[in-house]
Amino acid sequence: MALSIRRRAAHPGPSGPGVVGPARVDRRTKNLTKRLHAGDVAVIDHADLDKVSADALVTARPAAVVNASASTTGRYPNLGPQILVDAGIPVLDAAGSAVLTIEDGRPVRLDGPQLWCGDELVATGTVLDAELVAQQMHEARAGLAVQIEAFATNTMEYIRKERDLLLDGIGIPPITTELDGRHALIVVRGYHYREDLDTLRPYIREYRPVLIGVDGGADAIIEAGHRPDLIVGDMDSVSDAALSCGAEIVVHAYRDGRAPGLARVEALGLTPVVFPAAGTSEDVAMLLADDAGAELIVAVGTHVTLVEFLDKGRDGQASTFLTRLRVGGKLVDAKGVSRLYRARIPGRLLATMLLVGLLAFVAALASTPAGQVWLQVLAARWDDLWTAVVGIFT
CATH class of the missing domain: 4.10.910 (30s ribosomal protein s13; domain 2)
Known part of the structure; x- marks a missing residue:
């Protein structure tokens, strides 16, 4: 049950037991985590909370997370709720849309299954714990068969749309970044990207691969102490500082040529390459590296397992599966490199x-x-x- 909020001129602080903190409200978890601070109460609307979003929430160290939607709908065993519970963050689940009307920054109090603003009960929901999450995961595994069928259907649809691109490379634009005969390191701000980048430091130092950031992956490269050579994406999660670092920029556009991120890049005085293609920006980066003659493509933070593909929560993930098949033996996951690679001592x-x-x-x-x-x-x-x-x- 969810109750509407009556706005007041003053915001009295919440009193009573429970978790207290200023509410930070946003329907898009990716946008919220950019301004979320330790001690805030994150208010989101995220059905089937994925692992990447949960990791970003944990990194921000909120006092609690309130989800207007169900964190697990039963479609498949998504990984996000378990991460929040294991991190010890209180989670109020399926709280209803009324929580999204809370004024950003207003103090709220989470007391068990109830969310309060001052002396007003805003909403009630379900408190997630380890036992409940385990039960939900068990029930969600029954839905995997249906999701695999849908994944296969999406795969065939992508083949139909992008047959020429996948098979013959028709439509891949030329770039100035020199990749022929070199290693390419593609960084997506996804699964364990920080740990992988840290582990790959000796490899990066010795082989000096071309560093390709996919949207926010460019910021991840900079945070690790490097500079991206190429930035690929729709430009919705990369910072202006990363775009202005001197890297070549490729804007991923829709198949019909629309590129929402193009105006933002041009406003910075930059002239990007535009690549219209279905699928994800991760796919575009791999296709560019392969077409430009990269000898080896190392992927950081990308999707590998079936659950990871489904956990992304987008039908277009079928394209990433096919792109990996197209790139073939050139593609190596970062964990494989870190396990097999040993730094060599130069003869000098x-x-x-x-x-x-x-x-x-x-x-x-x-x-x-x-x-x-x-x-x-x-x-x-x-x-x-x-x-x-x-x-x-x-």
Whole structure:
């Protein structure tokens, strides 16, 4: 049950037991997490809360999360609710649309299944705990068969729309970033991207791959201490600072040519490449790298398992599945690289280390009387050897 809110000129602070904090309200979780701070109460409207959104919420450390929709609808076993519960964040689920009318920044209080503004009961919902989430996941697994059928249908539809692009590369625009014969590292701000980027530091330092950020993945590259060479996406989650870092920009447009992010890029005085294509920006980045001749494509934060594809919550994820098939053996997941790769010691560095060790050994010998005698004998033997070699040639 959800109750409407009567607006007041003053906002009395909530009193009583429970979790208290200023409400931060947004229907789009991705937008909310950009301005969410520790101690805030996140108010969202996110059916089937996915793992990436849940990770972003946990990173912001809110006091609680209030979801107007059901965090798990039963379509498939989505990963988000378990992440919030494991992080110890109170979650009020299926609270109703009235919570979205709360004035942003207004103090609220979460007391069990009830959400209060001052002395007004705003809504009631269901408090998620580990037992309830486990039960919901068990029931949702029964819906996987239906989702797999829908996924297959979407896959066939994408093949029909983008047959020329997938099979022959027709429609891929030329770019100036040099990728031929090089490694390409594609970063999506998705699953475990921070950990993967940190693990790949030695690989990045040695191979110097072309760094490709997919939308907010460009900011992830910068946060890791690198600079993206290429930014691909519809430009809805990348910062102006990242767009202005000097990287080449490819705006992902709809198949009919509409590109909502184009105006934003041009407003910064930049001239991007426009790539009209169905599917996701992740697909566009992989197709660009493959068409430009990348020798190896390493993917960070992208989707790998079936549940991860479904967890994205978009029909277009079938395109990512097909794009991975099209790229083929060039594509390696970041975790595979981090497990197989071992940093190599350059030969010049190894020679320098040996020389320094030898000099240290000689210095140690020269500091003792016995060592000085041994060095004198060694010098005499070297002089005899040198005299013999010179005698042979003269």
